[in-house]
Amino acid sequence: MLSTVEPAIAPHATSRSAERIGLRYLGILLIIPFLAFIFPYVAERSQFLQDATLSRLGQVLDYSYRATNQNADVVVFGDSAALYNIDPARLSASLGLKVINLPNTRDSLVVAGDETLRRYLRNNRPPRLIVFYFVPWDLNLDDPQLRFYDGEEMLFRHGTWQQIFIYACKRPQELLLFPFRFYAAGSKLTDFMHADRYVPPMVVLGHVPYPGARPLPSDCVLPSSILQMRDRDFVEHLLTTFSASKTETLVIMSPIPGCLHASEVQGRRYFNGKAAPPVLLAPEGFGDDEAYSHELASLVATSTEILEQAIRAKLLGGS
Amino acid sequence: MLFNSYAFIFGFLPILLIGYSIAGSFHRKAVVIWLGLASLAFYAYWHPAFLLILGGSILGNFLFARLISRAAANTTVAKVLLWLAIVANLSLLGWFKYLFPFLGFIDGVFHTAHHPGSVLLPLGISFFTFTQIAYLVDLQQGVASDQDFSSYLLFVTFFPHLIAGPILHHKDIMPQFQEDRTYRLGFNDLAVGFSWFVMGLFKKVVLADRFAPTADLVFAAHGATTCGTAWIGVLSYALQLYFDFSGYCDMACGLARMLSIDFPLNFSSPYKASNIIDFWQRWHMTLTQYIGAYLYSPIQFMIVARRRRLGKKVTRRAQATPEGFFHMVAVPTTFTMFIVGIWHGAGLQFLVFGLLHGIYLTVAHGWRLLRPEHISKASPNYRDRLVRGVSVLLTFLCVVLAQVFFRAPSTRDGILLLQRMTHLYLRISAPTVAIEQLRSPLILLTLGFIIVWCFPNTQQILARYKPALRLAPADEYPRLLPIYWAPSVAWGMLLGSAFTLALIRLQNPSTFLYFQF
16 A cells, blocks of 8 residues: 555755765666767767668768769769659660769758769869759759758768868757667667668668559648748759859759649749750659659659650750 | 747747846746746747737736726626726637637638638636636735736746646735745756756657557548548547647646646546546646636536526535536536636637536546445555556546547548447548558557656656645556656666657747637
8 A cells, every 4th residue: 555655764854965876866767868868979880880880871872982983974963853853874774874863852951962072073074964853843952841861860970070160150950850760760779769671772872762652642632841842952953053064963853743733833034044954754753752753663764754754955065 | 939949949948047047036926937038938938929919918917906906896897897808808818719610610610701711829818817807806806916017927927837737826826936946946846847947848749649550640631531440540639638638738737847836737547547537637637627616616516506596405415406406516617617618719619528528527427426436546456456447448438538639630530430440340432541541650659658648747656746736636546657756867878868769859839729719
């Protein structure tokens, strides 16, 4: 019976010994979350733990940072549409040129910006053509719904202390929440916390197949949040920064699903007519996720062919 | 601001504790002012504009309190002032909580051309309104004493209870802030309070939020489920609601304890109740006490007075006659539960929920008259345990059936879901929710019920440190697992791990279910 329980120490005890015991206990209780908080920062910077702690998507994004001595003729730089929808191996074979993609996601671009492209250009021969390949609603990076983990992971792995410091000043709150996202993001180390098994993806010249399987329904509707995204600041900046005498640039709008309101997106002018509007494809060929732009395997050949024609027209005069 | 958010845990709470420590080194008054201002900031974080409503309500009621205390207790002037205050409070509550849903209901029934809009419900409006009405009633009756503004502000807004209770009674809290003691952070109280907070956080983030997707899926199917899926959804909701509210109450009590303030208990293993009367003594205990003191008792008092005037008997024996039972038990009980139902929301489904509980309680009171309880609680034998086990299951079943209406989007959806639950072989042409869609529900449900029925509750675990003002009578039953918290290395590591897990799962914080009331 509870009423017979003698308190071990008096309630609201303020004696020195009670205070000492309470303080020691709080120290023990808080040390575990503290260590768990520190670990992701240390692990991402340590050569020893880096591979074990790499997240599922991180393994793909890492390709951009490791692409040294590639010396490609055509470099594709874009969002996740470029990652899933373009097959550079197929392009290389059909064009007779070496084509690679530098994988990014919209979320990683928010943190890294054009860093992966800069890094590539520092470590490789300048390409003949840089293709900026984006879905029409990813032309700016000013969306409040963004998640930062993809980019932060790469920043911690590959960024300099100065870059980390600059990011910390810019987004201190995001930086502090990084450890919690680290555990939730999934990696070889934390895989036991996730229901599905971790299968490392095979990155071929910066391309991986879309990991989802469920197709968009044929009666899909593009949400207003996507339709409202119209600024092009980020891609405009890329065009002005990376145009050079030896390197041509090209902007391509990724094909989009033919959902309701898609024609509104298609009807817009992109970059004063320099970029063709996106092609509408059957919604069932796209994955059912909030990006509305990731193609299932059945459509990749079509999108790659559309890009191939655009590159051919730019570099080889349409021959 | 949510207790289960990074902003609260890493921002508000440390600043509050540091401020408390600094204010405590000056004067008791500084502590009261600091906590009052911090509580207002806590409230404003969600929607700053609603601070005006909270502030207006506090100022208005404080003014009424001043006027009532100047008039002598129980005089006509005091009574008139009290009624004016009650009408003003209920009008504010009615405007935000009931007017637009009621107009929508009228529109739905009569298909009028005017479509009423909607209004955002200020968080905690029911709780701070009820708290203040109770204070004014007690002030008018001479039970409560007049307060200075800062003490009154803190009594109403004290952040651990502001949004979803417990509903504080002035006699429980005011003396604790007026006590002549050292107002500084005590590591002993911090250890007890923070442990309690972590237990609550774990319940909310790791347990309740895990049951939510299954419950949401089934209740959104508008009855297009199989019998098994319907049961899984309803039981998942029962556990979601249990861990959600239990977690909230633990966090609220724990936070108060961190500041060396004891709260009354608000939740005491209600699914272990062996009858529906027992259930309401364990579920939202402060609301039950409030309703009992300020609604049920006055109604019963009026009925008894009327019977006396008519020359009818009012003894216990008279209560045992069908006519006496109807007037003195069934009517006040059903009416009170009708009000409790409406308090939870403006939809018809809440009314059904309240009336169902009214009927349950009336039947339970009638049963008690017929068969007075005689099970020995001190040393129950095998038969007693069996009877108790069956009673607990039966009570739980009744509660779950009423909860279908509590959660359903409409009365029709509730009835449809009940039909699915009771028709084992009913064929559904196209069930929109299949069991395969639900995430390992049976294992989760089993684990949930093991925790609910076999483990002691948090105040029992913390009993050696007197975690609350009073233990619930139910907490004095013998326990299956005698687990006691102590500030030891093992408990520190266990709760440290639970805290870490909760923090990881906190990335998309969900609101507490009781926030909508």
